[in-house]
Amino acid sequence: MTRTGATRPHPAAPPGVSSLSSIRPFRRLWIALSVSGLGHWLSVPALTAMAATLTRGDDAAARAQAVGGVLVALLVPAVLLAPLAGAALSRLDRRLTLLVADALRFLIVLSVPLLDALPWTFAAAFLVACVSVAWSAVAATAPAGLVPAELRPAARRSAARAMCWPAPVAAVVFAFVALIAKGAFGEGDRADLALYVTAGVFLAATAGVAALGEVPGSEPVETFSPVKTLFQGPRVPGVRGLGLAVVGVALAAGAVVAVARVHTGHLGGGDAGYGAVLTGLTSGLGFGLFLGPRVLGPFSRRRLLGLAVIAAALALVVVSLVQNLVVVAFVTAFLGVAAGAAWSTASAVLAGDEPSDEPSDDPAQNRPDAFPRSVALVTALVVAAAVPPLAGVIGSRHYDLGDGDYDFQGTGAAMLIAGLLALLAGLVAFRRLDDRHGIPLVADLRAALQGRVYTPPEQAAPEDRRVARRERGVFIAFEGGEGAGKTTQARLAAIWLRDHGYDVVATQEPGATKIGMRLRAMLLDRETTGLSSRAESLLYAADRADHVANVIRPAMERGSIVVSDRYVDSSLAYQGYGREQPVEDIARVNDWATGGLIPDLTVLLEVPPRTGLGRLSAPADRIESEPDEFHERVRAGFHALAEAEPERYLVLDASRPQGELSREIQYRIREILPDPIPAGTEDVTSTFPIITD
Ligand SMILES: Nc1ncnc2c1ncn2[C@@H]1O[C@H](COP(=O)(O)OP(=O)(O)OP(=O)(O)O)[C@@H](O)[C@H]1O
Ligand SMILES: Cc1cn([C@H]2C[C@H](O)[C@@H](COP(=O)(O)O)O2)c(=O)[nH]c1=O
Numbered sequence: 001m002t003r004t005g006a007t008r009p010h011p012a013a014p015p016g017v018s019s020l021s022s023i024r025p026f027r028r029l030w031i032a033l034s035v036s037g038l039g040h041w042l043s044v045p046a047l048t049a050m051a052a053t054l055t056r057g058d059d060a061a062a063r064a065q066a067v068g069g070v071l072v073a074l075l076v077p078a079v080l081l082a083p084l085a086g087a088a089l090s091r092l093d094r095r096l097t098l099l100v101a102d103a104l105r106f107l108i109v110l111s112v113p114l115l116d117a118l119p120w121t122f123a124a125a126f127l128v129a130c131v132s133v134a135w136s137a138v139a140a141t142a143p144a145g146l147v148p149a150e151l152r153p154a155a156r157r158s159a160a161r162a163m164c165w166p167a168p169v170a171a172v173v174f175a176f177v178a179l180i181a182k183g184a185f186g187e188g189d190r191a192d193l194a195l196y197v198t199a200g201v202f203l204a205a206t207a208g209v210a211a212l213g214e215v216p217g218s219e220p221v222e223t224f225s226p227v228k229t230l231f232q233g234p235r236v237p238g239v240r241g242l243g244l245a246v247v248g249v250a251l252a253a254g255a256v257v258a259v260a261r262v263h264t265g266h267l268g269g270g271d272a273g274y275g276a277v278l279t280g281l282t283s284g285l286g287f288g289l290f291l292g293p294r295v296l297g298p299f300s301r302r303r304l305l306g307l308a309v310i311a312a313a314l315a316l317v318v319v320s321l322v323q324n325l326v327v328v329a330f331v332t333a334f335l336g337v338a339a340g341a342a343w344s345t346a347s348a349v350l351a352g353d354e355p356s357d358e359p360s361d362d363p364a365q366n367r368p369d370a371f372p373r374s375v376a377l378v379t380a381l382v383v384a385a386a387v388p389p390l391a392g393v394i395g396s397r398h399y400d401l402g403d404g405d406y407d408f409q410g411t412g413a414a415m416l417i418a419g420l421l422a423l424l425a426g427l428v429a430f431r432r433l434d435d436r437h438g439i440p441l442v443a444d445l446r447a448a449l450q451g452r453v454y455t456p457p458e459q460a461a462p463e464d465r466r467v468a469r470r471e472r473g474v475f476i477a478f479e480g481g482e483g484a485g486k487t488t489q490a491r492l493a494a495i496w497l498r499d500h501g502y503d504v505v506a507t508q509e510p511g512a513t514k515i516g517m518r519l520r521a522m523l524l525d526r527e528t529t530g531l532s533s534r535a536e537s538l539l540y541a542a543d544r545a546d547h548v549a550n551v552i553r554p555a556m557e558r559g560s561i562v563v564s565d566r567y568v569d570s571s572l573a574y575q576g577y578g579r580e581q582p583v584e585d586i587a588r589v590n591d592w593a594t595g596g597l598i599p600d601l602t603v604l605l606e607v608p609p610r611t612g613l614g615r616l617s618a619p620a621d622r623i624e625s626e627p628d629e630f631h632e633r634v635r636a637g638f639h640a641l642a643e644a645e646p647e648r649y650l651v652l653d654a655s656r657p658q659g660e661l662s663r664e665i666q667y668r669i670r671e672i673l674p675d676p677i678p679a680g681t682e683d684v685t686s687t688f689p690i691i692t693d
Contacts, residue, residue, distance in 0.1 A: 019628060020158055025213055026146045032208035033139050033162040036102050039201035040132055040163070041170030043109060044074060045261075045278055046198045047125045049178070049191035049271050052261045054118045061392025064262045064411060066118060068388030071258060073125035075381040077133045079226050085134050086223035094142045094215040101135035102209055106202035113192035137223045139163055145216040152219070154629050168283040173197065175275025182272065191271065226374035233371065241306070241432025242346060246375040248309040248425030252316040253339045254383035255418035256281060256332055259391050263411035266396075267325040280329040284336020291337065292344025299448035301349050301582045303441070306430025308342035313426045316419035320412045346372050348582060349433075383418065390414040450645060473556035474672055475597070477567035480605035481635050482624050483612030484654045485661065489605060490565045492662040493669060497561055502673075505555040508565035510543040513550050519543040524621040537575040537586055544568065545593035552597065561673075567599060569641050574623065577637025578630050600672050603665055604642050605654035609635055612654075 020026055051066040058066075089097060105128050112124045143159040144152040174194055181193040233243070256277070264273035288308075295304075315335035319328050347369050391410035399406040436444060439454060447454035476493065478486040487508070494506040511520030519539050522528055531539075544567070555562050568590045576583035609631035613624060642649040650668045652661055 020147060020151055020154055023147055023151075025215075026143055026155065028208070028212055029143050029146060029215060030158060030162050032098070032205055032212060033143070033159065034166055035201060035208055036098070036135065036139070036205040037163045038166035038170055038173070039102070039105060039109075039198055039205055040135070041167045041282075042174060042194070042198040042201060043105070043125075043128055043132075044071075045171065045174040045271075045275060046109070046191055046194035047074070047112065047121060047128070048261050049174075049194060049274060050112055050121050051118065052265070052271075053191045054116070054121060060262055060266070060410065061389075061395065063265070064259060064388035064391045067261045068258055068384050069122055070125045071384035071388075072381065073122050074129045075377065075384055076126065077129040079377050079381050081130060082133050082137070082223045083225035083228070085137050086221050089134055089137055089221040089223075090217070092138075094138055094145065094217050095209060095212055097138045098135065098142065098215070099206060099209045101131050101138070102202050102206040104131045105135075106199050106206060109195055109202060110199040113195045133223075136163060137221050141217075141219040141221055142215050144219050150627060154627065157629075165286070168279060168286055171275055171278035171282045175272050175279055178271030178275050182270065194271070224370050224374075226377045229370050229374040230378055241302075241429040242349065242372070243375050244425050245305050245309045245342060245429035245433065246346060246372045247379050248422040248429060249312055249339045249342045250376040250379035251383060251418050251425065252309075252312040252335060252422040253281065253285070254380040255316060255387050255415050255422075256319060256335065257380075258384050258387040259411040259414055262388075262391070263409065263415070264325060264328075266407070266409045266411065267323060267328065269325045273325050273329075276325070276329045277332050280333035281336040284333035284338075285340040285343075286336075288337040288340020288342070289344045290340075292341045292348065295341065299445065300434075300436050300584050301345050302433035302435045303430070303444070305342055305345040305349060306426060306433050308338045308345060309426035309429055310423060312338035312342060313419050313422035316415055316422060320415035320419055323407070343372070343376075348580070387414045387418055390417065472559040472674070474561045474601075474674060475552065475556060475564070475599045476561065476669060476672075477564045477569065477599040477602045478605065479566060479569045479573070479602055479638060480654060481607060481609050481612045481631055481638070483615035484605035484607045485615075485658065486565050486605055488658060489603065489661055489665055490563050492658070493603075493665055494563045496662070496666055497563070497669070503558065503560040504563060505551065505560045506563045506565075507547070507551050509547055509567060509570065510540060512564075513543075513546045515546050516543045524623060526620075526622045526625060528622055533575065533579040533581050536579070537571060537581065537589060540571050540575060541589045541593040544571070544590060548594045548597055553595075556597075559674075564599075567602070568594060569602060569604075569638065572641055573634045573637035577640070578626070578634040580633070583637075599648065601668065602642075602649050603668075604638055604649050604651045605661070606635075606638070606651055607654040 020030075048067045048070045051070045052063050055063040055066040108124050108127050108131070112121055140156065140159055140163070143162075144155040147155045177194045177197050178191075181190045184193070260277045261271075261274045264270065264277055267273060269276065312335050315331050315338060318331045319335065322328055322331065350369065350372070391414035394410040394413040396410055397408045397413075399408065444454045478490040478493075480486050490506060490508070494504045497504045509516075510523055511517045519542060523531075523536065523539055523543075547564075552562050552564070568587075571586050571590055572583050575581055576586040609628060613620075613631070616624065642651050650665065652664060654661065
């Protein structure tokens with residue numbers, strides 16, 4: 001609501017600190033971790049390619065097994081040794097640990113091309129992976145030690161990103177280095193150069209960490225046992241099918257990685273082709289992780305998860321059958337997108353279903369992603385151990401198809417089997433996860449594409465249907481982040497409408513009714529601490545239910561124009577995107593609370609959070625005091641909602657002058673206005689007000 005006065009700094013920002021990137025030591029550590037991450041991801045294709053180079057004289061089965069052996073060596077420490085690392089690492093100096101980890105990996109990787117022996121390549125892969133377990137555990141918590149307490153959650157998320165984003169870059173670098181190596185050595189693939197480059201990256205990371213100042217260990221280094229977590233099951237009981245969904249995704253993505261080096265060799269691609277396929281997979285994964293639940297906002301996340309697994313499995317089936325390297329790289333990228341979307345959707349499903357128990361001493365119990373991570377890791381290990389030998393056992397088959405030959409390699413057959421198993425896992429997971437039994441999938445998808453939750457006609461409440469038929473008014477909502485100018489523009493619109501003869505009800509959320517005012521006080525009071533996200537969502541929905549029942553619907557029935565400062569989309573953006581709860585759950589609760597009442601027009605006033613918050617003068621309330629990241633998510637949420645339903649939205653850049661904005665809003669409102677004088681009255685008076693600017 002409007003408050004006038006001077007601007008003020010955002011309350012979540014400590015003095016002089018606007019964001020993580022403005023904290024120099026954090027920024028430097030983040031860069032050093034990104035460089036280490038690049039080395040970490042480069043070591044995977046470099047070491048597997050070395051195994052393939054060293055078995056070049058052998059048959060395809062031996063080569064596949066050598067590559068699989070390196071992958072197993074890279075995965076075993078993460079599965080078996082991680083639980084031992086946590087307690088020991090907490091006692092060590094963080095900076096020194098990161099420094100030693102990078103230096104050790106530099107030396108080990110450098111030794112591989114120098115010794116040029118397969119057994120040492122396996123041993124080196126195992127040693128690198130052991131060091132990487134320690135490095136990633138420390139890297140996950142170290143940046144949080146460099147920032148104020150309120151920025152620590154954001155620092156942890158940022159650290160996780162620093163370790164992940166280099167994966168597609170590493171794949172591209174590997175592909176380029178392979179091309180250069182092929183040109184330079186001119187005698188088939190040589191992985192030496194990729195290993196030297198990887199060692200060089202680790203050396204650069206070592207120098208980067210050495211140049212850092214102290215890294216305080218303010219947070220314990222927590223690791224968990226994937227095997228134990230697997231048997232404990234998900235932190236949230238009752239997410240049936242989630243484990244199977246993760247198995248399906250890990251099976252599909254893991255099978256491609258397990259045989260890609262040898263398969264691309266069959267397709268004439270060598271190391272560069274291997275790099276191209278890995279680039280497709282990793283960049284697809286990144287894109288899918290970003291897209292995840294953002295796509296199809298109102299669609300059930302559980303359904304989305306099942307569908308994403310099925311899509312990844314079908315992509316693997318196509319990859320297994322196609323004999324063209326370019327097509328294989330593109331379909332693998334699609335597989336990556338589906339797998340990434342499945343992963344982030346699974347995380348959202350788990351994050352949205354809050355655990356019923358108290359925080360536990362077991363780190364795995366406090367991490368929503370511990371279970372899917374464990375399932376993925378163990379599945380990847382089994383795939384790396386089983387798929388390459390399976391490819392070797394099957395061997396190659398030659399088919400004469402009359403007008404052309406078809407060579408079906410063991411690697412393709414092994415991927416086909418993995419793809420069919422992943423498809424089965426996806427189908428069963430979809431059935432188990434489905435929380436919309438009886439709702440036709442196609443209609444549900446179509447409605448989600450239009451930005452709404454599908455409700456079968458027979459399920460709409462009889463009273464709501466009756467009211468819907470009688471409604472004659474127009475409903476306009478103003479939405480946007482803090483200080484965007486909603487109250488200002490809603491008031492200007494109401495005045496303009498009244499000036500033109502309309503009966504206007506100007507209202508707002510939360511707090512338009514007596515009960516609503518009490519709810520507003522509870523919701524916005526900074527003294528309200530520890531309110532769970534679900535309770536917050538329900539309180540906003542309760543305010544809205546009262547608002548619709550006592551203010552909006554009666555006004556609509558009278559034929560008034562209702563102008564509301566905030567409505568359901570605020571809950572989708574703040575409680576859904578902002579609080580990272582499943583948006584479709586919030587949509588469903590609000591659909592019920594409002595009897596499905598949707599505005600005829602939603603004006604979205606778009607302004608960067610800092611600008612909007614800077615416009616406010618009163619002390620920040622509970623929601624305004626949330627950190628920048630929260631408000632950025634809210635902003636992105638409003639964007640996504642408007643994009644999903646463009647015909648209902650008018651999106652405006654709210655940093656423009658107020659007068660310009662209100663004129664544009666008037667133009668748009670005009671398109672949906674009814675006759676301002678009720679039909680009967682017009683028969684009697686024969687008058688018709690003229691609308692002017
Ligand atoms: N287009 C604009 N340009 C600059 N300042 C504006 C603009 N629109 C509104 N303001 C000013 O910004 C402040 C906040 O405006 P307003 O209360 O309308 O925002 P709001 O979106 O309703 O805020 P809240 O989210 O707190 O309800 C007021 O001081 C208002 O005068
Ligand atoms: C309706 C609604 C509101 N909020 C938040 C958004 C704001 O921070 C406050 C309302 O304050 P305003 O000054 O009146 O805009 O509540 C929310 O989080 N969810 C909602 O549904």
